[in-house]
Amino acid sequence: MSTIPSEPPPATPSLRLDGALQLLQQSGRVLPGREDPAWLQAVLDALCDLSSRDALTGLANRRQFEIALAREIDRVARAGEPALVLMIDIDHFKRVNDTYGHPAGDRVLQVVALRLLDCVRPMDTVARYGGEEFAIILPNCPPAFGLAVAERIRRRVEQQTVSIDGGATISVTISLGGAFAPQWVRSTAALWLARADEQLYRAKAEGRNLACLEEPTDSQVSAEEKSLLFSTSQFEDPDDHGHP
Amino acid sequence: MATPEVRTDPPEARPARQARVLAVTSGKGGVGKTFLSANLAAALAQRGERVLVLDADLGLANLDVVLNLYPKITLHDVFTGKASLEDAIVPAPGGFSVLLAGSGMVEYSRLTPEVRAQLLDVIKTLAPRFDHILLDTGAGISDVVLYAVSLADDVALVVTSEPTSMTDAYATVKVLSTQQHRGVIRLVVNQVSRLGEGRAIRAQLQRVVDRFVNPTAEQAVKLELLGEVPADVAVRESVQKRQLLLEAYPGSAAAKAVNALAAKLAP
Numbered sequence: 001m002s003t004i005p006s007e008p009p010p011a012t013p014s015l016r017l018d019g020a021l022q023l024l025q026q027s028g029r030v031l032p033g034r035e036d037p038a039w040l041q042a043v044l045d046a047l048c049d050l051s052s053r054d055a056l057t058g059l060a061n062r063r064q065f066e067i068a069l070a071r072e073i074d075r076v077a078r079a080g081e082p083a084l085v086l087m088i089d090i091d092h093f094k095r096v097n098d099t100y101g102h103p104a105g106d107r108v109l110q111v112v113a114l115r116l117l118d119c120v121r122p123m124d125t126v127a128r129y130g131g132e133e134f135a136i137i138l139p140n141c142p143p144a145f146g147l148a149v150a151e152r153i154r155r156r157v158e159q160q161t162v163s164i165d166g167g168a169t170i171s172v173t174i175s176l177g178g179a180f181a182p183q184w185v186r187s188t189a190a191l192w193l194a195r196a197d198e199q200l201y202r203a204k205a206e207g208r209n210l211a212c213l214e215e216p217t218d219s220q221v222s223a224e225e226k227s228l229l230f231s232t233s234q235f236e237d238p239d240d241h242g243h244p
Numbered sequence: 245m246a247t248p249e250v251r252t253d254p255p256e257a258r259p260a261r262q263a264r265v266l267a268v269t270s271g272k273g274g275v276g277k278t279f280l281s282a283n284l285a286a287a288l289a290q291r292g293e294r295v296l297v298l299d300a301d302l303g304l305a306n307l308d309v310v311l312n313l314y315p316k317i318t319l320h321d322v323f324t325g326k327a328s329l330e331d332a333i334v335p336a337p338g339g340f341s342v343l344l345a346g347s348g349m350v351e352y353s354r355l356t357p358e359v360r361a362q363l364l365d366v367i368k369t370l371a372p373r374f375d376h377i378l379l380d381t382g383a384g385i386s387d388v389v390l391y392a393v394s395l396a397d398d399v400a401l402v403v404t405s406e407p408t409s410m411t412d413a414y415a416t417v418k419v420l421s422t423q424q425h426r427g428v429i430r431l432v433v434n435q436v437s438r439l440g441e442g443r444a445i446r447a448q449l450q451r452v453v454d455r456f457v458n459p460t461a462e463q464a465v466k467l468e469l470l471g472e473v474p475a476d477v478a479v480r481e482s483v484q485k486r487q488l489l490l491e492a493y494p495g496s497a498a499a500k501a502v503n504a505l506a507a508k509l510a511p
Contacts, residue, residue: 080273080383182386221415228452229414230407 020047027055054128056106057113065127065135069189072137076181084141084213085192086150086178087200088116091208093132096170104164105132108172111162119153134174135193143180150176150211158209173209175200180214263296263374265367266509267396268432271412273383275404276434279483280473280502281380282310286338286490287506293375295340296333298366300379300392307380308344311336312486318346323362329369338488341374360391367395376509384412385419394424400470404435405445414449421457421465430470432505442472470508473501 020043024031029046032039052064060068069085076083090096090112097105109132116126116134125137141149154176161169177200181192195214203210221229268281285295299307299319308314315334321327336342343366367377381392393399399420403413413431420426431449433442446469458464478496482489489499 078273221411221418222456225414225452225456226411228455229410229448231448 017043023047023050054113057110057128059113059117059134060125060127062127062129065125065129065137066189068125068127068137069192072139073181073189073192075139081140082143083181084138084146084149084178085181085196086136086138086153086176087129087193087196088134088136088153088174088176089200089204090132091173091175091204096172100164100168100170104168104170107164108162108170112157112172112174115156115160116153119149119156135196141180146178146180146213147211150178150213154209154211175203175208176211177201177203178211178213261372261375263294263371263377264398264509265371265377265379265396266398266400267300267379267381267393268400268402269381269389269393269416270383270402270409271385271414271416272406272409275383275402275406275409276473276479277383277402278307278310278380279479279489280400280402280432280434280505281378282307282336282338283489283499283502284505284509285336285340285342285376285378286488287503288376288510289339290490290503291506291510293506293510294373295376295378296343296370296374297336297340297378297380298343299345300363301345301382301388307342310483310486311338311342311488313342313344315344318344319366320346322366323359329366333370338490343370363392364395385416390419390423393420398428398430399426400430400432402432402434403445403449404433405437405441410445410449414452417449417453417465417467418457421453421461421463425461425463426465427463428466428468430468432470433472435475436472437475439472439474442469471501471505473498473505 021031024043024046027050029050031042031046036042052061052067053059054061072083072085075081090108093105093108096108109128112134113126113128116136120126120136120138123139127135127137129135136153138149154174157172157174161171163169177196177198179192179195179199199212199214203212206212268277268284270277281297285297288295297307301307313334313336315332317327317331317334319332322329322332333341333343370377379392379396382389401413401416403409417429420429431442431446433445436442446467450467453465453467474497476496476498478493479489479498482492485492489496490502493499
C-alpha cells in the first residue's frame, strides 16, 4: 500500500557530515574507510544506532523503547501471544546522588542497566525510560512466569553491591511493576504502560524492593470445564449414529 | 469448477434479496479464519452466488495479503468521508467482492458508537446487492469481534483440535451464549488429521456446553458442524503462492472440503 521511494540517494560530496562524524567518533564507532562504497550506509547505520541508545547506559532509549512497544502491541493483537511490560525504578536514588554525588549516581545507573540485561533473554528490550526509571518488554512471556521473572530481576540487583570511586560500596534495590498486554486486543502504549505504572506505584507504596504484577484476568474457562473439554472420551460422539 | 447447482440466471435479473451475513470467527488466532473466509467466498462464487467478504478485523486482518490485493481505497477512507462505499468495494481473484478495512483502521480498534453505526450502515447498504456477506472477524472476544458477530445472521466458529484452540473456542461459545443469546453456532473444524475428527470435536464441545453453559442460559446453544477441512499441504502451498486454494489446487482434499461447506451454505 505504501510506495518505496525510487529517488537515488544524494551524492556524498554535497553532504555536510562533519557534525555526524564527530558524534560517531566521540561515541567510539568504527567506520570503514571513506573510499569504501559501504561507507555512507555505515555512517547512517551508526547514527541510527546512536540515536536509539541511552548515552549513559547503552540501553535502548525512550525513542527506541516506544518503537519496540508499538511493534509488540501489533504482534500481541495479531498473534495473541502474552507479552509483559515491566516498569522499574531504583529505590531512593536521590539519596545516592545527595550522599555520594552525581558520578556515583551515574555509576549506579550503569551497573543496574548491566544487571537488567543479565536477567533477560536477547529478544527482550531493556530501556532506560528516563531518570532512574527503566522499562523492559518481554515478548512471549507466559503469565505464569511473569512474577518469577520480575522477582529474579529484583533479586539480581539486590544481591550485589555497587562499588563507586573512592572505595565505597552502595546497596541498591529496585521496585518493579508489571502488566500483560491483553491478548487478541490491540492495546495502546499509553494504556499498557499506565497499568504497569500502577503496579510500580503499588510496589513503592508497599515498602519498595518489591515486584508487583497486575493480576492476570481470570480465564473465561475454569479448570473444571477444561478437564471435561479434554476428558478421555474425546473421540466419541454420543450423537453419532454411524457415518453418512 | 462447475457444479450441477450453478445458477445460470444473471445476478442483475434476480429479485432483490437480503444477503445472509455470516461471521467467520475463532477463539484463537492462526487457525485459518482468513484462509477459510477467502476460499469459502470463492467456493460460493463458483456456485453462482454474489459474495462480499468484509474485513471486520478492522486493521488486523490479512485478507489483503491472502488475496494479494493492494487497494488504494479502503473502509477507512469511507468512514473518514474521503471516498464512497462504491469505490472501496474491489473484485477479488475468486470472483467475489471484498471490502478491506485498511491499516488506518487501527485507531478504530476501540469500538466507538460512531464506528458501530458506520459498520451497521455499511452492511445494511450492501445487503440487498449480495447473497452472502462474510465477516472476517478478529480472533478472541474483544468488543470489536463481538460487535461484528452480533451483526451476523449466522456464526461460523473456526476451531482446530489443538488444545488452546478448543479452549478459546469454548470461551467464545460461552460469551456468545451469555451475551448474545445465540441459539446456534456453526463449527468449522480446520486441519483435521482424520475423517470424523470434526464430529468428535463438535460433540466434545457440546458436552461441555450442555454441562456448564446451557443449564443457566436463556436459550440453549446448539453447536452444528458446518464441516471439517483436512490438514493438507496444498493449503500451505497456496498460501505461499498467495493464491486461493480453490484456484491453485482445486482438486485438493481441502478444496473439496471447502466446496462442501459452500454447498451447505448455498444448497
